[in-house]
Structures are given as structure tokens and as C-alpha cells.
Amino acid sequence: MRIRKIIIFIFTVAALAFFYLTLFNSPKVLAVHGSGSNKELLVNNIPLTDRNKIKWWDNNGAKTISSPETYNVSIWNFDGEYQKLVPKSSGLFPDHDIDYLLCFDDMKTEENCIDKSNWIMDITKTQNGYTYYRIGTESYYRKPSGELVKGERFKTTIQ
Numbered sequence: 001m002r003i004r005k006i007i008i009f010i011f012t013v014a015a016l017a018f019f020y021l022t023l024f025n026s027p028k029v030l031a032v033h034g035s036g037s038n039k040e041l042l043v044n045n046i047p048l049t050d051r052n053k054i055k056w057w058d059n060n061g062a063k064t065i066s067s068p069e070t071y072n073v074s075i076w077n078f079d080g081e082y083q084k085l086v087p088k089s090s091g092l093f094p095d096h097d098i099d100y101l102l103c104f105d106d107m108k109t110e111e112n113c114i115d116k117s118n119w120i121m122d123i124t125k126t127q128n129g130y131t132y133y134r135i136g137t138e139s140y141y142r143k144p145s146g147e148l149v150k151g152e153r154f155k156t157t158i159q
Helices: 002-024 050-059
Strands: 028-035 038-044 071-077 101-103 111-115 119-125 131-135 138-142 148-150
Touching: 050 119, 050 131, 050 138
Parallel strands: 038 071
Antiparallel strands: 028 038, 071 119, 101 111, 119 131, 131 138, 138 148
């Protein structure tokens, strides 16, 4: 009887967490940087799965692009805080590396950078109607017919 109550409790907590993440934690585009068809979108509360990230982009994110024919978009997880262009503090030894930051020239302030480790995905739409998605180590492409395919469209083998 006690084990049954524990299982019901765990199931209830998991169900509540799932509903919270899906219903009340919707993605929000906090900033758009870049010009023309090359954009950097800073997003908060991005979906967890690749499928839901692509679905979110198709339903919402693509609307933020002024040129829907062709575009290159990078999406970054963003908590609302920009950073200054300064080397990482590595403790005892000085560090001069600033390659971990992506800075935006369209902002006229010292705090105009984000950490590159917050990259989520890249989306490219080409003139021939294909849309390519790169999420982590996975690649997907959408055919002009609308079919979504996992994997690379072209594979090059060097022998």
C-alpha cells in the first residue's frame, strides 16, 4: 500500500512538471540581432526536444524574419543578461581568451555579448525551398513538399 502511494505521488509530480513546462513555460524571443537575411535570435524557454524546437520555429520563429524566401538564423538560449567583452576569469592564471563570446555591433553599449555555449540551433532556408536545421549534433531538412527528414541531405565522402 505504501509503495502504491509513492508511485502515485511520483507520477503526479511528473505530470505536473510536464504540464508546467509545456503550458506555462512557452518560448519567448527576447531579442533579434543582425541584418537582412542573417539573424541571431535570443530566446528564453526553448522547447526541450528537437521535434518541438523545429515545430516552434515553423509555427512562431519564422514570423520574426522579414525575408521568408531565404535566410540564415542562429538561435541562442538567453536569460536577458548581456555581458561585457572581457576574458573569462579563470582564477589564479590570467586568461586573455574572448572567443567564448558573441557580440552584437548593433548595440551601442559595453554589455552587448552573449556566451557562445548557449547556442541552440541554426536554420537555413534556401532558394530551392529546402529548410535545413542543425540542432546540437543532429541535422534535419524539410523538403519543399513539407516532409521533414533526419540526416544530411548531401553527404560527401573523402577517400
